Amino acid sequence: MSIATPTMQSANNAARPWYGWFVNDCIAVAKRQIITVLRIPQTLFFALFQPVLFVLLFSFVFGGAIPLPDGGSYREYLLPGIFAQTVTFAVAAATVGVAEDTSKGIMDRFRTLPVNQAAVIVGRSFAEMVERVLVITVMSVAGLVVGWRTHSSLFNVLMAYVMYLLFAYALTWMGIFVGLSVPSVQVAQTAGVAWVFPLTFLSNAFVPTQGMPVLLQHFAAWNPISCLALGGRTLFGNPTGTPGDAFPQQHPVLMAFVWSTAIIAVFSVLAVRKFRNKRG
Amino acid sequence: MSLAIEARGVEKHFGEVKALAGVDLDVQQGSVVGLLGPNGAGKTTMVKVLSTLLLPTAGSAKVGGFDVVTQADEVRHTIGLTGQYAAVDEYLTGRENLHLFGALYHLPPAQVRARAEELLEQFTLTDAADRTLKTYSGGMRRRLDLAASLIAAPSILFLDEPTTGLDPRSRLGMWEVITSLVQQGTTVLLTTQYLEEADQLADRIVVIDKGLVIANGTSDELKSEVGGDRLEIVISDGARLNDAQSALARIASGDIVTTDVSRTLLAPISGGSTVLPEAIRALDAAGVKFDDIALRRPTLDDVFLSLTGHVAEEEAEPAPKRRGRKKRAA
Ligand SMILES: Nc1ncnc2c1ncn2[C@@H]1O[C@H](COP(=O)(O)OP(=O)(O)O)[C@@H](O)[C@H]1O
Numbered sequence: 172m173s174i175a176t177p178t179m180q181s182a183n184n185a186a187r188p189w190y191g192w193f194v195n196d197c198i199a200v201a202k203r204q205i206i207t208v209l210r211i212p213q214t215l216f217f218a219l220f221q222p223v224l225f226v227l228l229f230s231f232v233f234g235g236a237i238p239l240p241d242g243g244s245y246r247e248y249l250l251p252g253i254f255a256q257t258v259t260f261a262v263a264a265a266t267v268g269v270a271e272d273t274s275k276g277i278m279d280r281f282r283t284l285p286v287n288q289a290a291v292i293v294g295r296s297f298a299e300m301v302e303r304v305l306v307i308t309v310m311s312v313a314g315l316v317v318g319w320r321t322h323s324s325l326f327n328v329l330m331a332y333v334m335y336l337l338f339a340y341a342l343t344w345m346g347i348f349v350g351l352s353v354p355s356v357q358v359a360q361t362a363g364v365a366w367v368f369p370l371t372f373l374s375n376a377f378v379p380t381q382g383m384p385v386l387l388q389h390f391a392a393w394n395p396i397s398c399l400a401l402g403g404r405t406l407f408g409n410p411t412g413t414p415g416d417a418f419p420q421q422h423p424v425l426m427a428f429v430w431s432t433a434i435i436a437v438f439s440v441l442a443v444r445k446f447r448n449k450r451g
Numbered sequence: 452m453s454l455a456i457e458a459r460g461v462e463k464h465f466g467e468v469k470a471l472a473g474v475d476l477d478v479q480q481g482s483v484v485g486l487l488g489p490n491g492a493g494k495t496t497m498v499k500v501l502s503t504l505l506l507p508t509a510g511s512a513k514v515g516g517f518d519v520v521t522q523a524d525e526v527r528h529t530i531g532l533t534g535q536y537a538a539v540d541e542y543l544t545g546r547e548n549l550h551l552f553g554a555l556y557h558l559p560p561a562q563v564r565a566r567a568e569e570l571l572e573q574f575t576l577t578d579a580a581d582r583t584l585k586t587y588s589g590g591m592r593r594r595l596d597l598a599a600s601l602i603a604a605p606s607i608l609f610l611d612e613p614t615t616g617l618d619p620r621s622r623l624g625m626w627e628v629i630t631s632l633v634q635q636g637t638t639v640l641l642t643t644q645y646l647e648e649a650d651q652l653a654d655r656i657v658v659i660d661k662g663l664v665i666a667n668g669t670s671d672e673l674k675s676e677v678g679g680d681r682l683e684i685v686i687s688d689g690a691r692l693n694d695a696q697s698a699l700a701r702i703a704s705g706d707i708v709t710t711d712v713s714r715t716l717l718a719p720i721s722g723g724s725t726v727l728p729e730a731i732r733a734l735d736a737a738g739v740k741f742d743d744i745a746l747r748r749p750t751l752d753d754v755f756l757s758l759t760g761h762v763a764e765e766e767a768e769p770a771p772k773r774r775g776r777k778k779r780a781a
């Protein structure tokens with residue numbers, strides 16, 4: 172066996188594409204990520220299964236038992252809340268995915284390549300969104316099947332989806348950071364989801380918050396998941412319950428965007444820094 | 452000749468653990484150095500420091516003339532690394548993996564495609580090129596992993612235990628691949644737990660234990676310290692031990708030791724397993740019958756025993772058995 176004499180000179184001699192190496196590296200990493208997601212049907216199935224199950228469970232099991240203060244349809248109230256919960260789970264997928272790649276040595280392998288280090292995770296963050304979009308789409312269909320409808324302009328509906336996806340993107344960054352920080356996949360599986368359920372239940376995602384103790388009502392009012400749920404209800408023209416007087420309840424869409432932007436700003440910097448400093 | 456790798460007093464501490472406690476390492480351009488040591492010796496840590504994955508706690512190292520701390524990017528343009536565990540994406544096909552690495556090395560797409568085909572062919576992976584790595588055997592994964600490191604034709608290659616966990620056939624295949632790479636002029640630093648592997652592949656062997664270099668030399672130099680290969684023969688009739696000894700005198704490369712109680716004869720030899728049939732013929736000619744005849748190769752344990760007075764602490768996997776040696780062209 173003989174290995175042919177290398178036909179090319181050192182790697183950096185290739186012509187730099189007009190969009191630069193950063194974009195080149197992002198695309199390469201994202202492509203790998205997307206192929207991977209599509210090749211593991213089980214993961215995709217369960218990513219879709221849970222939110223759809225929630226839609227059905229809450230519509231048919233609790234639907235009748237949860238009266239709304241303003242007397243609207245609970246199913247229409249519910250869907251924006253489940254959207255909020257589902258995009259929050261983006262954190263789990265990213266955390267576990269990054270921890271798995273780290274444990275398999277793939278992250279280290281990328282780090283020995285002459286790539287733009289930030290591109291490795293920026294590319295990944297974009298690729299994760301493919302799965303998010305798929306999930307949101309499937310959920311919307313499930314919602315339509317159980318009787319959820321929008322009652323607003325196309326612009327507002329699109330705004331609602333942008334709001335949800337931006338939050339999913341923000342939590343993807345949080346997940347990447349957590350995934351790079353945890354010591355093992357097992358820890359990632361817990362760290363990625365443990366706090367999501369309590370956080371969703373301390374919000375108005377499923378039920379109006381009026382029944383909660385006052386202290387929790389304050390917490391729920393500022394909870395980004397509440398902002399997302401209420402923001403979605405407002406934009407879709409679904410029943411909103413009776414929002415409180417707190418600022419985020421009065422301006423839920425604005426607050427949802429503020430939360431997302433803040434989380435992206437903080438965690439993208441932290442994650443890129445973590446990835447670079449892993450040499451420690 | 453210039454140095455491809457030059458490390459001085461490299462230390463790496465993990466809290467209390469000194470994985471590396473001051474390692475000096477010189478690798479001449481175009482040569483192969485085997486970093487030999489038991490589990491936990493610090494081999495992987497050394498490779499990670501040299502390949503810019505870990506920052507040294509103390510000391511300095513240059514790879515391809517670039518400092519691994521301050522010129523990490525330049526180092527990454529020069530090296531290829533195949534880690535101890537195959538770090539390729541198991542959900543991508545072999546070809547997709549190579550294309551991914553080619554893109555990340557910033558090679559023009561047309562060149563990546565051509566080079567990928569070339570490598571698949573040479574690593575006998577063409578038939579499996581469109582299957583995901585999940586379906587690959589351990590040996591195939593390691594070959595693909597190595598191919599991925601080679602896509603940009605690096606001038607310096609790090610191989611961390613390239614054959615650990617492989618079956619003997621895949622191990623031989625890997626040895627051939629590495630040998631032919633070296634013939635093309637690639638500088639290789641390879642780590643191994645097997646003396647025989649280092650012996651086969653490396654021009655020089657550096658033995659490390661507990662983060663320190665404890666020996667450094669060519670395989671012959673090390674072997675002469677350890678004692679080299681021996682032929683161990685159990686004679687059927689203890690009375691004929693002396694006849695056997697004189698029959699084998701011509702073949703042995705040193706003094707033959709006999710033990711009366713066990714009717715055993717230990718003959719140091721050189722020339723590897725080709726000596727075995729010669730010895731059998733010599734014994735036949737002298738009419739000496741034997742119950743058992745075996746070639747004893749020095750193992751990592753022998754090296755450690757003679758260098759440190761203690762055996763390698765963790766039990767290494769059984770050393771690869773290989774009959775007959777292939778001489779590597781210099
Ligand atoms: N990330 C780490 N944290 C703590 N200890 C480590 C780490 N990596 C390696 N070690 C320790 O350093 C020593 C050398 O490990 P390693 O370089 O992997 O040895 P080898 O590759 O020769 O088997 C071992 O005692 C190992 O437990």
Ligand SMILES: [Mg+2]
Binds near residue numbers: 494495
């Ligand atoms: Mg190791």
